[in-house]
Amino acid sequence: MKQVLIDYTLHLADNSLILGQRNAEWCGHGPVLEQDIAITNISLDLIGQARNFYQYAATLIGNDATEDSLAYLRKEEEFKNCLLVEQPKGDWAQTILRQFFFSQYQYLLFQQLQNSKDKQLAAIAEKSLKEVTYHLRWSSEWVIRLGDGTEESHNRMLKAIDELWKYTGELFSSTSYELQVASDESGVDTSKLREAWMNKVKEVFSEATLTIPGKTLMQTGGKEGKHSKHLGNIFTELQYMQKTYPGCDW
Amino acid sequence: MNNYLRKFYYGDIPEDKAGGNIVSSEAKSDWPLWEVFIRSKQGLDHKHVGSLHAADAQMAMENARDVYTRRMEGVSLWVVESKYIHASNPEEAGELFEPAADKIYRHPTFYDLPEEVNQM
Numbered sequence: 392m393k394q395v396l397i398d399y400t401l402h403l404a405d406n407s408l409i410l411g412q413r414n415a416e417w418c419g420h421g422p423v424l425e426q427d428i429a430i431t432n433i434s435l436d437l438i439g440q441a442r443n444f445y446q447y448a449a450t451l452i453g454n455d456a457t458e459d460s461l462a463y464l465r466k467e468e469e470f471k472n473c474l475l476v477e478q479p480k481g482d483w484a485q486t487i488l489r490q491f492f493f494s495q496y497q498y499l500l501f502q503q504l505q506n507s508k509d510k511q512l513a514a515i516a517e518k519s520l521k522e523v524t525y526h527l528r529w530s531s532e533w534v535i536r537l538g539d540g541t542e543e544s545h546n547r548m549l550k551a552i553d554e555l556w557k558y559t560g561e562l563f564s565s566t567s568y569e570l571q572v573a574s575d576e577s578g579v580d581t582s583k584l585r586e587a588w589m590n591k592v593k594e595v596f597s598e599a600t601l602t603i604p605g606k607t608l609m610q611t612g613g614k615e616g617k618h619s620k621h622l623g624n625i626f627t628e629l630q631y632m633q634k635t636y637p638g639c640d641w
Numbered sequence: 642m643n644n645y646l647r648k649f650y651y652g653d654i655p656e657d658k659a660g661g662n663i664v665s666s667e668a669k670s671d672w673p674l675w676e677v678f679i680r681s682k683q684g685l686d687h688k689h690v691g692s693l694h695a696a697d698a699q700m701a702m703e704n705a706r707d708v709y710t711r712r713m714e715g716v717s718l719w720v721v722e723s724k725y726i727h728a729s730n731p732e733e734a735g736e737l738f739e740p741a742a743d744k745i746y747r748h749p750t751f752y753d754l755p756e757e758v759n760q761m
Contacts, residue, residue, distance in 0.1 A: 424693075
């Protein structure tokens with residue numbers, strides 16, 4: 392059971408770390424100053440969540456594991472983040488849409504997870520939920536602004552949907568470690584969140600004059616370590632220092 | 642006649658004299674300027690802290706939250722579109738404010754306060 396809990400905690404941590412890293416690519420490149428700050432705030436919130444989960448995973452693993460060793464020294468196939476978060480940041484529409492999909496997912500997930508029998512996971516979920524509530528509000532509003540904006544912003548949203556929709560299925564296809572922690576009431580079976588997520592996405596999309604795609608072949612595997620080439624690209628930046636100068640410190 | 646209601650705000654700085662070109666001129670002209678006020682604690686006043694660009698009030702509120710309250714600066718926010726603020730004319734500062742300079746008797750400093758009253 393302990394290994395399952397470790398896997399699950401790492402999965403939660405990896406999701407937040409990788410999306411935090413992706414959003415950080417906007418730092419200094421946001422479309423306007425205010426949104427540059429907004430997206431990097433979100434990035435820092437996500438990296439903060441990742442730290443909490445990694446610290447907890449490190450205590451579960453024991454030995455010499457630390458939050459840093461888990462973030463910087465694990466290999467690509469050991470990462471359990473979903474494919475959605477590792478996709479390139481794309482244009483502003485793609486970043487916004489991905490954030491909206493993910494924040495809506497995290498919002499539902501953490502609402503459940505704060506009732507976890509695992510006190511530590513429950514506490515992290517409770518603390519993160521306030522941040523996620525804001526991420527959801529901010530990203531929902533931007534989906535509406537862009538979708539129901541100009542012809543160009545609308546078209547870019549259509550392109551973003553086309554690009555990202557195929558990665559949304561994985562959020563709700565539970566892995567064996569998710570099912571096991573759910574049966575123990577320490578984690579959440581995400582397949583049960585799908586309907587609520589879909590309803591909320593429909594609501595925001597209809598206000599944004601966007602439509603949900605029809606049946607789509609969903610890409611999965613990230614949660615079990617089978618990643619797209621994009622994760623490797625993230626690693627060349629994220630893990631560069633520790634790989635080049637092992638053990639380097641501030 | 643002097644135009645007392647002429648407006649003076651940050652957005653009046655001409656583009657060619659503005660500093661680093663962080664925001665594209667297109668975005669600058671698309672999104673109006675807003676002034677941000679923060680109440681730092683319950684019971685205190687909202688104080689002006691700066692300005693930002695936003696498309697509407699809701700975006701202004703979120704931008705204000707993201708730009709000005711990241712270090713626990715406040716518990717409440719006001720945003721108001723800068724064009725609704727009327728400012729005094731800096732060229733008239735002399736006639737408006739200098740006459741108060743030699744009237745120190747208007748300050749309540751000519752009597753002794755009991756020690757218990759330490760917050761005046």
